[in-house]
Structures are given as C-alpha cells and as structure tokens.
Amino acid sequence: MSQKQSRWLLGELPTLLNEGVIDGGAADRLRQHYESAAGKSRNWALTVFGILGGTLVGLGIILLLAHNWADLSRAARTVLAFSPLAASLILTGWILRSGKDSAAWREGGGAFWMLSIGAAIALVAQTYHIPGDAGRFALTWMLLSLPVIYLLNATGPALAYLAGMTFWAVDAQEGGGHALLFWPLAALILPHIVTAARENAYASRPVVLFWGIALALCVAIGVTLEKVLPGLWIIVYGSLFAGLYLAGEFWFGDAPSFWQKPFQVVGSIGGMVLAFMLTYEWPWEEIGWHYYRHGAAYHGFAASLDYALAAALPVTAIALLVSAVRRGKPHALFLGALPILAVLGYALVAQTNQETGALALFNLYVFIVGIGQLVRGFRSRNIGTVNAGLLIVFALILLRFFDEDLGFVFRGVVFVLLGAAFLVVNLVLARRKGATS
Amino acid sequence: MKTKWIWILFLAVAAIQLAVPASMILKREHALDHGTVFKFRTAPVDPYDAFRGRYVALSLEARSAPVELDQDFEHNEKVYALLAEDAEGFAYFSGVRRQCPAAEPYLRTRLNYVSGTNASLRQPFDRFYMDENEAPAAERAYWQNSARSNQNAYVQVRIEKGFCVIEDLYVGETPIREYLAQNPSPRPR
Numbered sequence: 001m002s003q004k005q006s007r008w009l010l011g012e013l014p015t016l017l018n019e020g021v022i023d024g025g026a027a028d029r030l031r032q033h034y035e036s037a038a039g040k041s042r043n044w045a046l047t048v049f050g051i052l053g054g055t056l057v058g059l060g061i062i063l064l065l066a067h068n069w070a071d072l073s074r075a076a077r078t079v080l081a082f083s084p085l086a087a088s089l090i091l092t093g094w095i096l097r098s099g100k101d102s103a104a105w106r107e108g109g110g111a112f113w114m115l116s117i118g119a120a121i122a123l124v125a126q127t128y129h130i131p132g133d134a135g136r137f138a139l140t141w142m143l144l145s146l147p148v149i150y151l152l153n154a155t156g157p158a159l160a161y162l163a164g165m166t167f168w169a170v171d172a173q174e175g176g177g178h179a180l181l182f183w184p185l186a187a188l189i190l191p192h193i194v195t196a197a198r199e200n201a202y203a204s205r206p207v208v209l210f211w212g213i214a215l216a217l218c219v220a221i222g223v224t225l226e227k228v229l230p231g232l233w234i235i236v237y238g239s240l241f242a243g244l245y246l247a248g249e250f251w252f253g254d255a256p257s258f259w260q261k262p263f264q265v266v267g268s269i270g271g272m273v274l275a276f277m278l279t280y281e282w283p284w285e286e287i288g289w290h291y292y293r294h295g296a297a298y299h300g301f302a303a304s305l306d307y308a309l310a311a312a313l314p315v316t317a318i319a320l321l322v323s324a325v326r327r328g329k330p331h332a333l334f335l336g337a338l339p340i341l342a343v344l345g346y347a348l349v350a351q352t353n354q355e356t357g358a359l360a361l362f363n364l365y366v367f368i369v370g371i372g373q374l375v376r377g378f379r380s381r382n383i384g385t386v387n388a389g390l391l392i393v394f395a396l397i398l399l400r401f402f403d404e405d406l407g408f409v410f411r412g413v414v415f416v417l418l419g420a421a422f423l424v425v426n427l428v429l430a431r432r433k434g435a436t437s
Numbered sequence: 438m439k440t441k442w443i444w445i446l447f448l449a450v451a452a453i454q455l456a457v458p459a460s461m462i463l464k465r466e467h468a469l470d471h472g473t474v475f476k477f478r479t480a481p482v483d484p485y486d487a488f489r490g491r492y493v494a495l496s497l498e499a500r501s502a503p504v505e506l507d508q509d510f511e512h513n514e515k516v517y518a519l520l521a522e523d524a525e526g527f528a529y530f531s532g533v534r535r536q537c538p539a540a541e542p543y544l545r546t547r548l549n550y551v552s553g554t555n556a557s558l559r560q561p562f563d564r565f566y567m568d569e570n571e572a573p574a575a576e577r578a579y580w581q582n583s584a585r586s587n588q589n590a591y592v593q594v595r596i597e598k599g600f601c602v603i604e605d606l607y608v609g610e611t612p613i614r615e616y617l618a619q620n621p622s623p624r625p626r
Binding site for chain 2: 066068069078081082086089092093096120124129131147151176
C-alpha cells in the first residue's frame with residue numbers, strides 16, 4: 001500500500017469508528033500498523049540520504065586530495081592520507097558503541113569508510129609516484145574494504161565491492177593474466193546476501209543485491225572465460241541467461257513487481273539479445289579449433305573453468321526447465337529452450353562447418369518466442385506481454401528485411417508467405433468467432 | 438560475548454587498514470633514504486587519473502636491454518635488469534638476469550617480450566603526479582625546452598635492492614616545479 005493510501009485510511013478511521021463499522025481495538029491496531037508502514041518509508045529516505053551524504057563527502061575528499069597540494073611536505077601528506085581513514089574508524093567505533101544501528105548510520109558510515117580507504121591508498125600512491133596499475137589498486141582497495149560490509153552490515157559497500165572486483169577481473173584479463181580468483185573473492189559477500197534475504201527476499205536490500213549479482217554475473221562470466229574453444233561462449237551465455245530467468249522464476253516467482261524480479265529481467269532481456277545475435281552469421285563463423293589466446297596470455301588451467309561452465313550451466317538450466325514445466329509453467333519453455341538450441345546450433349556448425357542450419361534454427365526460435373508471447377498476452381489480457389511479443393516479432397522482421405546476406409527473392413517469398421499465413425489465420429478466427437456469436 | 442568479538446574484529450580490521458598504507462609509505466621512505474641515485478632520460482606527457490589526480494606520464498628512453506639468444510625468457514617473467522650509466526651519467530639497462538645479481542646495481546621488473554637479442558622491459562615507473570594546474574604546464578615546458586636543445590628531461594630515482602622510488606623530475610638541470618616557477622605559464626604550442 002502506498003503512503004498516500006495509508007494516510008487516507010488513517011484519515012478514515014475516526015469516521016469508521018463513529019459509524020460503528022470497527023471497534024476501538026481494531027482502530028488502534030489499524031493505526032499502529034499503517035503508522036509503522038509510513039515510518040518505514042521515512043527510514044528508507046533517511047538511509048538513501050545517509051548513503052548520498054557518506055558517498056559525497058568521501059568522493060569530495062578524494063577529489064581534494066587528487067588536486068595534489070605539491071607545496072605540502074611528505075610528512076604532511078601522510079597525515080592527510082590517514083585522517084579521513086582515522087575519522088571513519090572513529091565514526092564506526094562510535095556507531096558500534098552507541099548502538100546507532102539504523103540503516104542510515106550503517107550505510108552512510110559504510111560508504112564513507114570504504115571511500116576513505118581508497119583515498120588513503122590513492123594519496124600514498126600519488127605522493128610516491130607509484131606506477132599506475134588500476135587493477136591492483138582496485139584489488140587492494142576492495143580487499144581492505146570487505147570487512148566494512150560485515151562490521152556495519154551495509155549493502156552499499158557490498159555492491160561497490162562486487163563492482164570493484166568485476167573491474168579488477170576485466171583489468172587482469174585484459175593485461176594478459178587470468179581472473180579465476182574473481183569467483184572465490186566475489187563469493188565472500190554471499191553470507192551478507194543470505195543474511196539480508198533471510199527475512200524477506202523482496203525487501204529493498206536483498207533486491208538491490210540481487211540486481212548487482214545478476215549484472216556482475218553477466219560481465220564476469222564473459223571476462224573470466226579463457227576462451228580456448230571459440231564459440232563456446234554461445235553455450236555458456238545461452239545457459240546463463242536461461243538459468244538466470246528460470247532460477248528467478250523458481251525462487252522468486254511470486255515477486256510482485258518488475259523491479260523485484262532482477263534475475264527474470266536480466267535473464268530474459270539478455271537471452272533475447274543473444275538470440276537476435278545468433279540470427280547473424282558472425283558468432284557462428286568462429287566455431288572451430290582456433291585459439292584466441294596464445295603464448296604467455298594462454299593459461300591452460302584457467303580454461304578448465306570454460307569447460308566446467310559449458311557443462312554445468314546447460315545441465316542446471318535444463319534441470320530448472322524440467323522442474324518449471326512439471327510445476328505447470330509451460331511458458332518457461334520459451335527462454336528455457338535457449339541452452340538446448342545453443343548446444344544444437346554449436347554441434348551443427350562444428351559438424352557441418354555451415355552456418356545455415358544454426359541461422360534458420362535461431363530465426364525460427366525468435367519468431368516462435370515472439371508469436372508465443374503475443375498469444376500468451378492476448379489470452380491473459382496482459383498488455384505488457386503483448387507488447388514484448390510485438391517488439392520481438394517486429395524487430396526480427398525489420399532485421400531480416402535489411403539483411404543483405406539473404407537474396408531479395410528469398411526474402412520476398414518468405415515475407416509474402418508469412419503475411420499470407422497471418423491473414424489466413426485471422427480469417428479463420430474471425431469466421432469461427434462469427435459462427436459462435 | 439558477541440559484542441566483544443565484534444570489537445576484537447573491528448580493532449583487527451582497523452589495524453590492517455592503517456598498516457597497509459603505512460607499510461607502503463615506510464618501504465618507500467627507506468628506499469629514498471638509503472637507495473642509490475639513478476637518472477633516466479624521459480619524455481613527459483599529461484594524462485589524468487580521477488582518483489589520484491593529474492600526473493605526467495613518463496616515457497623512458499631506456500626501455501630495453503640486451504639478452505643472449507639462447508635465453509628462453511617468457512612474457513611477463515620477473516627479471517632483474519642490470520643498471521649502468523652512460524658517459525653523460527644517465528642510466529640504461531645493460532643486461533637481464535633471472536637470479537638476483539650479487540654486486541651490480543639492478544632493478545626488479547618484468548619482461549614484455551624478447552625480439553632477437555633485445556628484451557623489452559616493463560617500465561618500473563611510469564607517472565609523476567603533479568598539481569592539477571602544473572601538469573599540463575609541465576608537458577608544455579618539456580616540449581618547448583626539447584625543441585630548443587636536445588631532449589633533456591630526466592627523472593631521478595632512488596633504487597634500493599631493486600626497488601625503485603621516484604625522487605624528482607628535471608627539465609634541463611632544474612627540478613620541474615622550480616622550472617615552472619622560473620618560466621611561468623609557457624604558451625601552448
């Protein structure tokens with residue numbers, strides 16, 4: 001219930017009481033319940049402003065230090081480097097001691113603490129002209145910041161930690177190294193997520209964390225793949241998106257709003273974007289036994305992650321799909337079919353060395369998903385689903401209309417035949433409707 | 438009981454968070470006090486780092502060292518680069534070793550690649566942080582100066598047991614900040 005509605009209800013109570021609709025006890029209980037709901041939203045605002053305050057002060061200090069006050073001695077700069085960190089430690093000590101454990105204090109203090117750690121290392125690096133290695137800077141900063149999450153039970157630093165580690169993984173992989181350590185390091189925030197989600201998995205805190213995880217997974221899987229077998233990413237990403245969607249439906253299926261379904265949203269948008277990409281030739285052309293990375297940038301043991309993901313992700317996604325269909329959710333098949341088709345397409349291209357089969361498969365798949373969403377939307381009178389289906393079908397039609405790889409005659413014939421099929425179906429439906437009415 | 442553990446944890450975390458930057462500082466102060474001075478010819482340009490501020494990127498003239506053909510070095514391998522000085526007193530790399538040299542001065546770094554008998558080394562120092570207004574001026578000063586005479590900017594470092602800390606950046610024989618004070622706001626080229 002929104003705050004406006006709560007206020008309206010609270011305003012109605014005296015009338016309801018006077019007219020004898022409810023008794024005094026019920027009125028008190030209602031008042032207590034809805035006043036605490038209003039209080040909750042006030043707390044939420046305090047938390048957001050706390051985070052904003054802590055972040056702005058921390059970032060401001062970093063900018064001030066970045067100016068580089070060259071006239072200061074090294075000793076003075078050392079004092080400067082340590083003072084924000086010391087201040088945040090004192091603030092944290094005070095929060096722990098005074099028991100001011102409201103989210104506003106914890107989150108605001110956490111944001112400031114985390115930034116003051118970064119400021120301290122950055123100023124030392126500046127004073128001593130330490131070589132620029134952004135990845136290592138991020139790794140040191142994030143590892144030192146990890147305890148902030150747990151000591152203050154703060155979610156903002158947990159998200160920042162996830163982002164920082166993802167940044168490090170990208171940097172490590174780009175520099176010719178490998179980022180396998182990302183997985184155990186990222187897993188260090190799992191206890192925080194479990195604690196946050198235990199009470200209510202649809203509350204703001206766990207939902208924000210879930211969005212962070214869903215997005216970080218999409219980036220990190222691609223980054224940490226050793227990319228030994230070209231094209232293996234098709235299977236890995238196909239299974240990842242389907243798996244995200246299905247896992248979301250499995251554990252958070254009754255989420256009341258779009259915003260509370262991070263796994264479903266990321267999974268279905270990512271899955272559809274991938275499916276559209278796979279209607280082009282270029283992803284399939286790379287399949288074969290040609291190595292992307294070689295020499296010192298090739299890490300054989302890191303490639304075992306590729307194989308493990310390529311095996312485990314499709315199996316997990318398919319297991320989730322089977323369970324969804326058994327629980328009477330056949331629409332899970334739309335996205336759940338993606339990993340199966342990815343494996344099929346991969347095998348087809350690897351065997352025949354021809355992309356045509358895989359292309360036809362994915363064009364058909366995207367078309368069926370679009371039409372399927374349309375039909376499902378019409379049946380359930382859900383305008384959102386209808387629009388999603390329309391978007392998919394029209395995008396496919398437009399992309400194929402401008403696709404220069406296909407001949408004009410071929411495109412023309414297929415378009416006319418498909419159009420005719422739609423008109424015939426419409427005619428049949430209209431006749432049937434006319435007959436029943 | 439639980440509160441007690443939280444406090445112990447908090448104090449341990451605070452100690453580590455203070456110790457990491459402190460150890461970074463101490464290691465470098467020690468090298469500045471006890472290290473040997475070397476001068477490397479360099480060309481400075483002016484990029485930007487949102488966290489650490491403006492700096493002058495240093496592009497060293499000495500970036501490679503001779504190696505024997507049969508030594509199989511790998512990309513990114515940790516090596517000891519032997520240091521020598523030319524007739525004008527500027528440092529260059531005279532060789533690459535896998536083991537730590539006993540007597541000769543050296544620098545710890547990594548190997549980029551080997552082509553023939555020439556090993557390209559990772560630059561052990563690549564930036565000199567400056568005031569946000571001074572860094573672009575420093576780059577202009579360098580280019581103006583290098584147009585007049587030969588390339589004559591160099592960075593002075595102190596090296597102790599292969600670990601290197603920058604002391605100052607010089608244009609001509611003048612530290613860069615003094616040089617900028619003497620030649621205020623050179624016009625952009």
